[in-house]
Amino acid sequence: MIKREIIILTIILTVLFLLFGTDSVAAEDYNEYGIYVNDTKLDKGSTMQLFNGFHYVPLNKIKEYLNITITEDKTTNSVVLMNNTKRVKIINAITVELEDNTKVQMDAPLIFKNNNIYIPVLSLVDILDYNVEIMDDVKYIRITTAVDTVPVGKLMDAELNIALAANKTADSSYSRVAYLTFDDGIDSKVTPIILDILKQYNVKATFFIIGNTIEKNKSLLNRMIEEGHSIGNHTYTHIKENIYTSGAGLQAELDKTNVALYNAAGIKTNLFRPPYGGTYIRSAELQAVLSPYRTILWNVDSMDSRSKSITSAEILSSVISQVKNKKSAVIIMHDSGTHMETTKALPDIIKYLKENGFTILPILEDTSIYYQY
Numbered sequence: 062m063i064k065r066e067i068i069i070l071t072i073i074l075t076v077l078f079l080l081f082g083t084d085s086v087a088a089e090d091y092n093e094y095g096i097y098v099n100d101t102k103l104d105k106g107s108t109m110q111l112f113n114g115f116h117y118v119p120l121n122k123i124k125e126y127l128n129i130t131i132t133e134d135k136t137t138n139s140v141v142l143m144n145n146t147k148r149v150k151i152i153n154a155i156t157v158e159l160e161d162n163t164k165v166q167m168d169a170p171l172i173f174k175n176n177n178i179y180i181p182v183l184s185l186v187d188i189l190d191y192n193v194e195i196m197d198d199v200k201y202i203r204i205t206t207a208v209d210t211v212p213v214g215k216l217m218d219a220e221l222n223i224a225l226a227a228n229k230t231a232d233s234s235y236s237r238v239a240y241l242t243f244d245d246g247i248d249s250k251v252t253p254i255i256l257d258i259l260k261q262y263n264v265k266a267t268f269f270i271i272g273n274t275i276e277k278n279k280s281l282l283n284r285m286i287e288e289g290h291s292i293g294n295h296t297y298t299h300i301k302e303n304i305y306t307s308g309a310g311l312q313a314e315l316d317k318t319n320v321a322l323y324n325a326a327g328i329k330t331n332l333f334r335p336p337y338g339g340t341y342i343r344s345a346e347l348q349a350v351l352s353p354y355r356t357i358l359w360n361v362d363s364m365d366s367r368s369k370s371i372t373s374a375e376i377l378s379s380v381i382s383q384v385k386n387k388k389s390a391v392i393i394m395h396d397s398g399t400h401m402e403t404t405k406a407l408p409d410i411i412k413y414l415k416e417n418g419f420t421i422l423p424i425l426e427d428t429s430i431y432y433q434y
């Protein structure tokens with residue numbers, strides 16, 4: 062292994078450690094997602110990949126379509142990316158040096174693999190000014206260079222149109238849509254505060270519930286339903302070993318939560334949010350178990366669970382910085398007992414979304430979601 066690779070590996074492991082604690086996260090293929098650049102579909106060899114929970118695309122394959130030139134400098138361990146409007150230098154795979162010499166950190170590092178450089182989709186938007194939409198329903202990512210992009214659902218390609226026509230595009234009639242999602246409840250202290258705020262602002266949200274909290278919070282579950290919120294399954298125990306070790310384990314986790322939901326409130330749900338993110342559910346065995354479910358991920362992280370000391374102001378600014386260029390925002394927040402700061406940020410998050418043209422909707426079982434980055 063050459064020195065540069067050792068440095069990069071160290072950075073990646075450090076980032077992984079910061080993001081995921083001591084969990085080891087294997088890079089897994091997300092290779093069924095095709096790539097469009099504007100209205101050109103790239104060949105089968107170019108697919109999006111999921112590494113460590115982040116969406117990546119192969120830079121070497123998309124560069125001609127995006128007019129990006131790549132210059133690697135091994136002596137300074139840097140990569141310079143240049144397109145028609147931008148020139149950025151990425152040092153040690155993670156630090157971006159802008160033209161005015163200011164430096165910012167990428168959300169996830171470049172990954173060097175199989176003679177290719179993979180760049181996080183977020184970075185295409187943040188540092189190179191492209192627009193990106195991820196369409197989970199039709200398994201395509203679309204990168205666009207123009208500001209005035211064709212809205213999702215109106216792509217020229219026949220294959221995409223057919224695939225999209227098969228889906229309900231419930232949110233296409235709104236110019237901007239936001240989905241507030243709360244994971245890890247029900248909590249007897251935090252959840253009622255969140256419900257009060259949602260009621261005060263007349264907003265419906267989606268709660269991904271941990272099944273083992275239901276028994277002692279039946280009335281709160283029924284309140285959620287009565288007040289028009291949507292309910293999703295977030296497994297029964299939220300314990301990684303119980304959920305992801307086998308298909309049978311995942312099945313039991315899902316079933317137990319559905320039984321608890323049914324016993325407490327007479328409902329079932331086909332909405333599922335995977336604890337710890339989408340990285341863990343890529344195996345065929347787990348996908349088979351999940352086939353009756355709709356897996357709901359997110360494209361805006363409020364960061365409310367990234368650090369115990371995060372403040373409401375930081376949560377608010379995380380959300381604002383990520384929604385500001387989006388038409389479609391699935392925002393992840395948490396309503397378990399340690400998330401009082403989330404309750405303090407929530408009114409301002411709702412106000413910001415409303416003032417900036419977002420329609421706030423619950424995720425229903427047939428809602429089509431576009432994970433636009």
Ligand SMILES: [Zn+2]
Binds near residue numbers: 244245295299336337
């Ligand atoms: Zn969770």
